[in-house]
Amino acid sequence: MIEVRRKTYTLLLSFNPCEIFDYYGERELHGLKYNECVIHKNNKQSAYIAGFSNYVPVHLTEAEKKDFEYKHGDDFFVFINLSRCNSTIETIRLIFHELMHRAFELYNWDAGKEEEIITWADEETKEVFKIVKENLKL
DSSP: OEEEEOSSSEEEEESOTTHHHHHHTOSEETTEEHHHHHHSOOSSSOOSOSEEEEEOOOOOOHHHHHHOOOOTTSOEEEEEEGGGOOSHHHHHHHHHHHHHHHHHHHTTTOGGGHHHHHHHHHHHHHHHHHHHHHHHTO
């Protein structure tokens, strides 16, 4: 797993979509399941996870999980499955898609901030694409 700390989130890059579960030491992440990832035919055309943006998981007991809710400002990650970055346009679209998820949380899901949300994701996509490109040799 390649980890790059960005200003408002952690960027995670890997050629193996199942590695995100090992990275966080979890077998389920926000509804996605490690076992389903492992049995999925992960390749350049299909993957259980192409990209993933969400809160960094908090390790809680089952009892604690019942009342726990993530809140605006909690630690966030953006994961890009490098094996799904088959062309420049596919890569840019994947990055932008995941960064839009980040942008919505960053602006507290305020649709009134539409221009700021899109602009942030657009600008951040340029920077993340440079990082991804270095790791792909695109």
